Amino acid sequence: MEKTQGFDYKTFIEKYGALAILALCMIVLTIISPYFLTALNLKTIAIQTAVIAIIAIGQTFVIITGGIDLSVGANLALSNILTASMMTSGVPLWICLVTALAFSAAFGYVNGLAITKMRVPPFIVTLGTMSIARGITLVITNGTPISRLPEALSWFGRGEIVGLPVPVLIFIVAAIIFNWVLNHTLFGRYTYAVGSNMEATRLSGIDTGRTVRMVYLVSGLLAGLAGIVLMGRLGLAHPTAGADYNMNSVAAAVIGGTSLTGGVGNIFGTMIGALIMGVLDNGFVLLGLSSFYQEIAIGFVVIMAVYLDLLQQTKLRERR
Amino acid sequence: MEYMLEMNHIDKRFPGVQALSDVTLKVKPGEVHVLLGENGAGKSTLVKILAGVYRKDAGEIILGGQKVDYSSTNDASKLGISMIYQELNMIPDLTVAENIFINREHLKGWPKHIDWEKMNSEAAKALKKLNANISPTQKARRLTTAQKQMVEIARAISADSRIIIMDEPTASLTEKEIGELFRQIRLLSEENVSIIYISHRLNEVKEIGDRVTVLRDGQYIGTRDIKEADTDDLIQMMVGREITQFFPKCVAKKGKEALRVENLSRKNVLHDISFSVHEGEVLGFSGLIGSGRTELMRAIYGADGDVSGRVYVDGKEAKVSSPKLAVQNGIAFLTEDRKNLGAILSFPIYQNITLASMDQFSRNSVIDHQAERxxxxxxFSMFNIKAPSIDTVTRSLSGGNQQKVLLARWFCRDAKIIILDEPTRGIDVGSKVEIYEFINELAGQGKAIIMVSSDLPEVLAMSDRIAVMREGRLTGILDREEATQEKIMKLATLG
Structure with a gap:
């Protein structure tokens, strides 16, 4: 029987392990660099983390079901290119933005269809759609970015509301909404159920296929939202944008305690995971190291995070 | 040497269950020795000890007059003991010859490499001995079940086996293939190879066997010459236990028909099954493992595709093509495999209880946590689930308590028709009685209950009627008054 009294270190690590790592990184960087703990620098980190954090929310849903979405980066790029060309040909901004979200959500839904109806594993489906979308993007643009986007768009990337950067606000609001969805709706409950035991869930009379399709729709939708923020920040739509977002969004979720075997994960953890990566990135810049080192560091961090998760799973199994 | 093999005083214990105690098996050279017993009698455990899969806790094995001790399948096959498993374990993408010589390939030259010529010709020789028309260079994937079995037998011959164990070798063969297999078995026994033959089918046991040993509940019951043993006697030996357990059966008032199944079939699995269950009735389903009971329940519940036939709920035809539709039609299904197909082990107890009824605890898809809890x-208290609280992780519960959680799930759903597949398997006696009382309670409320059980005393005591299946067919339905263990066994093995 589970222990109830005393200090439950397992739950603590599950919930706050990532937070402790974040704090540790911040303390070390504060000691090393006098610029780290300044309001301006922290704001920069938050803005830079926003895009990946938004994508990682959707990725968390997907990974909780035991899947993976490798197409988020390509989805974002294709969605950006489509809406940017609409903008440059004079379509009202709000229509363009709604189209961006709708297109990306539909893209995700198609992933879900292939996974549930054709029964192709998520890894393969999203690897395939990643390649397809990236290819289409490059064909349309011939590899060149689309610039001269409407001035109003920059509000999503560089605007502020009472001193808070808009990208940061968007990611906080998205995190709050989807945390609520995960914990207080049937869809959220079924997402955990599907990831923990798909067949038992199906035999309880739940439409597991629909749940999985909706999860990939959410992942696509948030990739589209992140794309809007990115275009706002850069002022252009880049056909090769988001190439590293697949890896980084998975990393954020996994560092934040989402288990690749499914059934476990939460939005709060993922946000911390994304911030850890943002802080690491920033730290390398402050230390004057090439951002290439960051890629090396993230690789190690991800492997360690999954390893620790596996250790925990083994312990659970032994206790059974 | 009278006996090729003697297994004396064999004991084997698994966590929580004494699988074998003081079991004896004596096999003569060149005989076909049948091992007979109900599900869970210990036949498989015994032959797995012989084949080196399990280690015995106590007892001795004497092979060809010499005491032997070994603990791996490799050692066993070196001693000339081969086992042909029910689920034929062949590597599909290797050739027949490669499969026959797996782990003892013929090698030549330097650096050592495979001597294909020799392997293929040796394999051809072994197959020829069996009169089997199979090419050694064919991929195993393309073989039929019967052919795979022949290859397995060829493997045993080429390894110079003195004892070949066959676990239900006819389970998935056609009549013609069975005839062929029997011919090969006779060839083997002419060459003085002893066969240990596990089967439930009494007809074929009489046809192929020389002697028979019966096990029951892990105990040795007796050995007979097959010519002298009659069928009723063997059945009596298999089932003849006394009912010592407590079954609190109450017969409820029988209401109108709740579920009717007509001509349900699924290719190669279920054949033209029709029956009905009434409100307040417990319909037991008996039969041997593999007789298609679970498959039938899954078919009614819409868990698998490719099922033909009709299902009527309350007299109206119900299109049950998915578990979701089954649940909407008021059918509940407690699965046999609690851990993999029932509970979500990582969920707290309360989320498992409510999983199938979340529509009751939500408005516009938003969960009403207070109502749910x-x-x-x-x-939780009604089912007397023993755990600190409803927030306890389901994984940490005992089997009996997990089962109560799942019963609570379907009780919460308030289904009219409740299918229970082996509801008390692997559960402690205390929880069992609680589950029986719960079944009574449900029947008393006018629910229709289908209970699949391999436990004969349980099925006899708790059912109002007992349906018996054999090889995907419904072979009979017995009333509570007329049913006996012997009658059920007859329908299950001969029907």
Whole structure:
């Protein structure tokens, strides 16, 4: 029987392990660099983390079901290119933005269809759609970015509301909404159920296929939202944008305690995971190291995070 | 040397269960020795000890007059003991010859490499001995089940086996293939190879066997010459236990028809099954493992595709093509495999209880946590689930308590027709009685209950009627008054 009294270190690590790592990184960087703990620098980190954090929310849903979405980066790029060309040909901004979200959500839904109806594993489906979308993007643009986007768009990337950067606000609001969805709706409950035991869930009379399709729709939708923020920040739509977002969004979720075997994960953890990566990135810049080192560091961090998760799973199994 | 093999005083214990105690098996050279017993009698455990899969806890094995001790399948096959498993374990993408010589390939030259010529010709020789028309260079994937079995036998011959164990070798063969297999078995026994033959089918046991040993509940019951043993006697030996367990059966008032199944079939699995269950009735389903009971329940519940036939709920035809539709039609299904197909082990107890009824605890897809928790609390105490609280992780519960959680799940759903597949398997006696009382309670409320059980005393005691299946067919339905263990066994093995 589970222990109830005393200090439950397992739950603590599950919930706050990532937070402790974040704090540790911040303390070390504060000691090393006098610029780290300044309001301006922290704001920069938050803005830079926003895009990946938004994508990682959707990725968390997907990974909780035991899947993976490798197409988020390509989805974002294709969605950006489509809406940017609409903008440059004079379509009202709000229509363009709604189209961006709708297109990306539909893209995700198609992933879900292939996974549930054709029964192709998520890894393969999203690897395939990643390649397809990236290819289409490059064909349309011939590899060149689309610039001269409407001035109003920059509000999503560089605007502020009472001193808070808009990208940061968007990611906080998205995190709050989807945390609520995960914990207080049937869809959220079924997402955990599907990831923990798909067949038992199906035999309880739940439409597991629909749940999985909706999860990939959410992942696509948030990739589209992140794309809007990115275009706002850069002022252009880049056909090769988001190439590293697949890896980084998975990393954020996994560092934040989402288990690749499914059934476990939460939005709060993922946000911390994304911030850890943002802080690491920033730290390398402050230390004057090439951002290439960051890629090396993230690789190690991800492997360690999954390893620790596996250790925990083994312990659970032994206790059974 | 009278006996090729003697297994004396064999004991084997698994966590929580004494699988074998003081079991004896004596096999003569060149005989076909049948091992007979109900599900869970210990036949498989015994032959797996012989084949080196399990280690015995106590007892001795004497092979060809010499005491032997070994602990791996490799050692066993070196001693000339081969086992042909029910689920034929062949590597599909290797050739027949490669499969026959796996782990003892013929090698030549330097650096050592495979001597294909020799392997293929040796394999051809072994197959020829069996009169089997199979090419050694064919991929195993393309073989039929019967052919795979022949290859397995060829493997045993080429390894110079003195004892070949066959676990239900005819389970998935056609009549013609069975005839062929029997011919090969006779060839083997002419060459003085002893066969240990596990089967449930009494007809074929009489046809192929020389002697028979019966096990029951892990105990040795007796050995007979097959010519002298009659069928009723063997059945009596298999089932003849006394009912010592407590079954609190109450017969409820029988109401109108709740579920009717007509001509249900699934290719190669279920054949033209029709029956009905009434409100307040417990319909037991008996039969041997593999007789298609679970498959039938899954078919009614819409868990698998490719099922033909009709299902009527309350007299109206119900299109049950998915578990979701089954649940909407008021059918509940407690699965046999609690851990993999029932509970979500990582969920707290309360979320498992409410999983199938979330529509009751939500409005516009938003969960009403308070309603969910308070209903769970009620069922938690009603079902007497032994755990610190409804927030306890389901994984940490005992089997009996997990089962109660799942019963609570379907009780919460308030289904009219409740299918229970092996509801008390692997559960402690205390929880068993609680589950029986719960079944009574449900029947008393006018629910229709289908209970699949391999436990004969349980099925006899708890059912109002007992349906018996054999090889995907419904072979009979017995009333409570007329049913006996012997009658059920007859329908299950001969029907």
């Amino acid at each position: 308070s209903r769970s609390e009620e069922l």
